[in-house]
Amino acid sequence: MTDHQPDDNNSEGLDESRRDFLKHSSLLTAMALTPSTVLKAASSQWDERLAGAFEKISLSLEVNGTKHSLAIEPRVTLLDLLREQLALTGTKKGCDYGQCGACTVHVDGRRVLACMSLAVMQEGRKVTTIEGLAGGDTLHPMQEAFVKHDGLQCGYCTPGQIMSAVACIREGHANSAEEIQEYMSGNLCRCGAYPNIVAAIMEVKKEGKKL
Amino acid sequence: MEKAFIKKVQIGDAMDRVDARLKVSGAARYAAEYTLKSVVYGVLVTSTIAKGSIKEMDTRAAEKAPGVLAIINHKNAPKVPGHQAGTDNEGSRVYGQEFRLFYDNKIYHNDQPIALAIASTPEQAEHAASLIKVHYAQEKHQTNSKANTSNAITPARGKDYSRGTAYAFKNAPVNLELEYGTPIQVHNPMEPHATTAVWEGATKVTVYNKTQATKLSQQEIMKAFDLKEENVQAISPFVGGAFGSSSRVWPQEMAAIMGAKVTGKPVKVALKRDQVFNMVGYRPRSIQKIGIGATAEGILTGITHEAFTSTSQYEQFTERIVDPTKTLYNCPNLNTAYKLIPLDMSTPCWTRGPGETSGSFALESAMDELAYALNIDPLALRLKNYAPSDPEKNLPWSSNYLKECYQMGADRFGWNKRTPTPGSMRKDEWQVGMGMAAGIYKSERDAASAIATVLANGSVVVQSAVADVGPGSATIFTQIAADVLAMDVKQVTFEWGNSKLPKAPGQFGSHTTASVGSAIYEVCTLLKKKLQELAITMPNSELARAQQNDLVVEEGTVGLKNKQIQLSYADILKSHALPQVQVSTESKGGGPEQEKYSGKSFCANFVEVRVHSLTGEVRVNRVVSAVDCGRVVNKKTATSQVYGSITWGIGIALMEEAKLDHRYGRHLNNDLAEYHVPTCADVPPIEVLFVDKPDPVIDPMGAKGIGEIPLVGFSAAIANAVYHATGKRIRELPITPDKLL
Numbered sequence: 001m002t003d004h005q006p007d008d009n010n011s012e013g014l015d016e017s018r019r020d021f022l023k024h025s026s027l028l029t030a031m032a033l034t035p036s037t038v039l040k041a042a043s044s045q046w047d048e049r050l051a052g053a054f055e056k057i058s059l060s061l062e063v064n065g066t067k068h069s070l071a072i073e074p075r076v077t078l079l080d081l082l083r084e085q086l087a088l089t090g091t092k093k094g095c096d097y098g099q100c101g102a103c104t105v106h107v108d109g110r111r112v113l114a115c116m117s118l119a120v121m122q123e124g125r126k127v128t129t130i131e132g133l134a135g136g137d138t139l140h141p142m143q144e145a146f147v148k149h150d151g152l153q154c155g156y157c158t159p160g161q162i163m164s165a166v167a168c169i170r171e172g173h174a175n176s177a178e179e180i181q182e183y184m185s186g187n188l189c190r191c192g193a194y195p196n197i198v199a200a201i202m203e204v205k206k207e208g209k210k211l
Numbered sequence: 212m213e214k215a216f217i218k219k220v221q222i223g224d225a226m227d228r229v230d231a232r233l234k235v236s237g238a239a240r241y242a243a244e245y246t247l248k249s250v251v252y253g254v255l256v257t258s259t260i261a262k263g264s265i266k267e268m269d270t271r272a273a274e275k276a277p278g279v280l281a282i283i284n285h286k287n288a289p290k291v292p293g294h295q296a297g298t299d300n301e302g303s304r305v306y307g308q309e310f311r312l313f314y315d316n317k318i319y320h321n322d323q324p325i326a327l328a329i330a331s332t333p334e335q336a337e338h339a340a341s342l343i344k345v346h347y348a349q350e351k352h353q354t355n356s357k358a359n360t361s362n363a364i365t366p367a368r369g370k371d372y373s374r375g376t377a378y379a380f381k382n383a384p385v386n387l388e389l390e391y392g393t394p395i396q397v398h399n400p401m402e403p404h405a406t407t408a409v410w411e412g413a414t415k416v417t418v419y420n421k422t423q424a425t426k427l428s429q430q431e432i433m434k435a436f437d438l439k440e441e442n443v444q445a446i447s448p449f450v451g452g453a454f455g456s457s458s459r460v461w462p463q464e465m466a467a468i469m470g471a472k473v474t475g476k477p478v479k480v481a482l483k484r485d486q487v488f489n490m491v492g493y494r495p496r497s498i499q500k501i502g503i504g505a506t507a508e509g510i511l512t513g514i515t516h517e518a519f520t521s522t523s524q525y526e527q528f529t530e531r532i533v534d535p536t537k538t539l540y541n542c543p544n545l546n547t548a549y550k551l552i553p554l555d556m557s558t559p560c561w562t563r564g565p566g567e568t569s570g571s572f573a574l575e576s577a578m579d580e581l582a583y584a585l586n587i588d589p590l591a592l593r594l595k596n597y598a599p600s601d602p603e604k605n606l607p608w609s610s611n612y613l614k615e616c617y618q619m620g621a622d623r624f625g626w627n628k629r630t631p632t633p634g635s636m637r638k639d640e641w642q643v644g645m646g647m648a649a650g651i652y653k654s655e656r657d658a659a660s661a662i663a664t665v666l667a668n669g670s671v672v673v674q675s676a677v678a679d680v681g682p683g684s685a686t687i688f689t690q691i692a693a694d695v696l697a698m699d700v701k702q703v704t705f706e707w708g709n710s711k712l713p714k715a716p717g718q719f720g721s722h723t724t725a726s727v728g729s730a731i732y733e734v735c736t737l738l739k740k741k742l743q744e745l746a747i748t749m750p751n752s753e754l755a756r757a758q759q760n761d762l763v764v765e766e767g768t769v770g771l772k773n774k775q776i777q778l779s780y781a782d783i784l785k786s787h788a789l790p791q792v793q794v795s796t797e798s799k800g801g802g803p804e805q806e807k808y809s810g811k812s813f814c815a816n817f818v819e820v821r822v823h824s825l826t827g828e829v830r831v832n833r834v835v836s837a838v839d840c841g842r843v844v845n846k847k848t849a850t851s852q853v854y855g856s857i858t859w860g861i862g863i864a865l866m867e868e869a870k871l872d873h874r875y876g877r878h879l880n881n882d883l884a885e886y887h888v889p890t891c892a893d894v895p896p897i898e899v900l901f902v903d904k905p906d907p908v909i910d911p912m913g914a915k916g917i918g919e920i921p922l923v924g925f926s927a928a929i930a931n932a933v934y935h936a937t938g939k940r941i942r943e944l945p946i947t948p949d950k951l952l
């Protein structure tokens with residue numbers, strides 16, 4: 001029989017001192033601006049919560065054409081910002097580690113894994129998610145093609161596949177089935193819709209519309 | 212009278228999915244995506260040992276962390292009446308004691324959930340979870356199946372099987388004794404398991420969960436929390452893949468329900484990718500021995516199949532691993548044995564083709580090995596041993612087009628171009644090989660209910676609690692309803708994925724179309740009759756003197772055969788001043804007529820691979836899959852189902868393996884970078900051929916199952932092709948380059 005203890009004591013220690021530092025420095029800055037009741041609270045059990053509020057960073061970005069000015073914690077990923085704070089749940093979380101492509105969005109027109117990017121890094125950028133791809137009530141040609149070719153089953157990987165598919169054509173990597181397969185391999189589909197996804201992309205590419 | 216019919220849908224049409232628009236536009240909401248007011252977040256903390264107990268859990272720092280509402284563990288968790296009641300082997304689907312979340316301090320497996328941190332934001336909950344410190348009293352664990360076969364047990368719910376003489380293969384003129392193995396496979400649906408739970412008062416709970424069976428979820432939650440049926444609702448219209456892994460209530464559901472109880476707020480619990488590896492089921496490792504014997508002409512005289520699979524220490528999970536062996540071939544002497552190896556792991560769970568997939572790898576590899584030993588073509592050997600009736604049940608098949616599958620598949624594939632000698636088909640630095648295998652899978656029908664309602668505007672709503680985790684069931688049920696009611700499919704709405712709707716079995720075991728489809732067929736037939744009656748009894752009806760038989764129902768109308776009179780459904784309701792007409796039905800399952808037959812789906816898969824002679828890399832060049840699944844209800848979604856099975860088969864054959872470090876009893880590759888699933892570039896052109904002949908027995912549509920059959924035998928077809936390419940027989944999956952060099 002042995003004792004087992006998680007070995008992350010050190011990192012926790014670092015984490016705590018980081019918090020303390022932020023707590024103190026932000027409290028110093030805040031001192032001049034803050035009524036005395038808040039300062040009193042700061043010395044009690046409230047200080048963690050107060051520190052939390054001061055840790056927020058302001059962020060302006062555009063999502064699907066709408067400008068947002070937000071105050072968010074720096075640890076929030078772009079994916080969680082979209083899903084949990086902006087209620088844009090079309091962008092999916094399949095792994096949270098940059099391994100599945102379910103969270104693919106466009107940032108300034110290029111495909112990006114939203115789970116691998118902190119929201120605060122998107123200052124001033126334009127983010128497009130599946131909800132904003134078509135821009136209106138009609139479907140984007142890629143969405144139409146996915147419906148027609150049955151490029152989906154459960155639908156969970158689908159938004160990421162479609163965002164990647166559009167980017168794949170824009171990048172000029174959709175010149176053959178083999179090339180599409182290679183450049184779409186960052187988007188996993190456990191249901192196995194791959195042949196239909198490739199067919200959908202081939203068709204949109206052939207139509208030659210500007211995407 | 213409205214006459215804007217776009218197109219009358221027929222069963223069999225390749226209609227687009229009814230929910231495709233929602234899915235491609237991001238509007239379909241999955242279990243963790245219901246934006247409920249004041250929802251809070253729960254993160255599960257999991258054990259870091261495989262066996263022992265919790266000595267102490269220090270939650271003080273976590274409790275003080277920002278935004279934290281509660282830390283729940285075995286010390287303070289709300290009591291769950293069903294857990295207190297103990298083991299129920301009468302009512303449980305798996306024999307043994309189900310895992311009881313936060314019940315006591317015992318650790319049964321690594322990554323066992325031991326605490327839930329609930330906070331206002333996901334980041335706060337995550338941080339709080341990281342602050343919980345646990346001290347364990349560790350005990351020696353066992354996670355290695357191979358090292359523990361001597362501790363195997365005979366499952367309480369399993370019987371050995373024998374017909375003719377046991378071990379007869381030993382006396383056959385040509386016989387082989389072979390051992391095969393398959394690793395742990397993890398379902399890994401793209402959507403990790405998640406639940407959002409909300410209590411209304413102390414007696415009513417709603418869960419938005421990831422389930423293949425809303426009714427089973429409801430029943431299991433009712434039982435656990437001792438609640439009334441009308442007070443438990445499971446809502447699950449969209450499920451991001453499941454493959455068997457969402458056929459039980461799991462810790463994330465229990466945690467969300469407990470968390471919501473403690474905090475009085477809706478609680479969302481989503482598993483992280485690494486947490487799905489040892490908490491929500493997996494395909495168990497198998498170790499299998501096959502003895503196979505035949506005459507010199509290739510007539511089978513004896514097969515023995517002995518299998519072991521792993522299970523947990525608290526439940527006996529059994530699967531149908533020896534079932535294909537009992538029925539696929541006409542072998543007079545056959546015996547099977549099946550044992551379980553209890554390990555310090557979570558309980559496995561049904562996984563696409565549960566049992567059949569692993570079992571058929573052994574059987575169909577052995578058939579190939581026998582073909583070489585006999586110097587007979589592998590396809591010819593199978594044809595020689597075709598079973599004209601079910602050799603296990605001694606019953607005629609409800610329908611069997613396996614020979615057609617062989618024929619169609621071989622023709623399309625060009626099987627006759629194959630030169631039999633292994634290694635004889637090189638191309639540049641690649642060795643090319645062709646392999647094939649057959650498959651068999653049960654085809655059954657279960658009881659199911661449905662309601663159909665025609666509304667004042669003439670449109671129809673059909674309802675069932677059934678889930679649609681991706682096969683396209685909602686689409687084909689819309690088609691069946693539109694077909695029976697002879698109306699435009701756009702006028703039919705199908706509602707599904709909610710336990711308050713009419714009872715449906717779980718969406719597993721490839722019996723959804725047959726079971727729920729029959730209920731929908733029946734209820735729409737009843738509704739049609741009702742509309743005919745109403746048409747006749749309409750005040751001043753022009754049809755008053757007509758008989759039911761004179762009436763035709765077409766294009767959403769009831770009228771005379773000569774089309775001189777056609778009354779729309781809307782007009783019929785209007786003249787009776789009815790706001791709606793509703794009928795319901797409870798469709799029976801199998802019944803005495805069906806018991807006179809054996810219902811199975813069949814397939815034959817043909818595969819060409821290339822193996823790089825220097826690196827041992829295996830690539831699949833092309834696949835032809837010929838399937839007898841009865842009548843195809845929707846060609847488009849059915850084809851997708853076959854693509855799915857083939858993709859799974861490629862994963863199982865070539866890459867998927869959950870590896871454990873037995874020193875710690877922990878998974879080594881529990882993420883999607885290290886646990887390899889097939890990517891777009893791994894899946895070659897697949898030709899799908901359907902026999903598409905209706906089964907006359909199982910259900911009124913003539914459909915059999917499609918979701919699993921193409922996977923049965925498929926991994927063997929690849930292994931057989933690899934042998935043909937290289938002369939190397941790989942009996943332990945996956946076939947990775949190291950095994951070929």
Ligand code: FES
Nearest residue numbers: 094096098101115
């Ligand atoms: S969720 Fe971002 S790559 Fe998987």
Ligand code: FES
Nearest residue numbers: 153157189190191
């Ligand atoms: S459609 Fe289900 S994962 Fe791709």
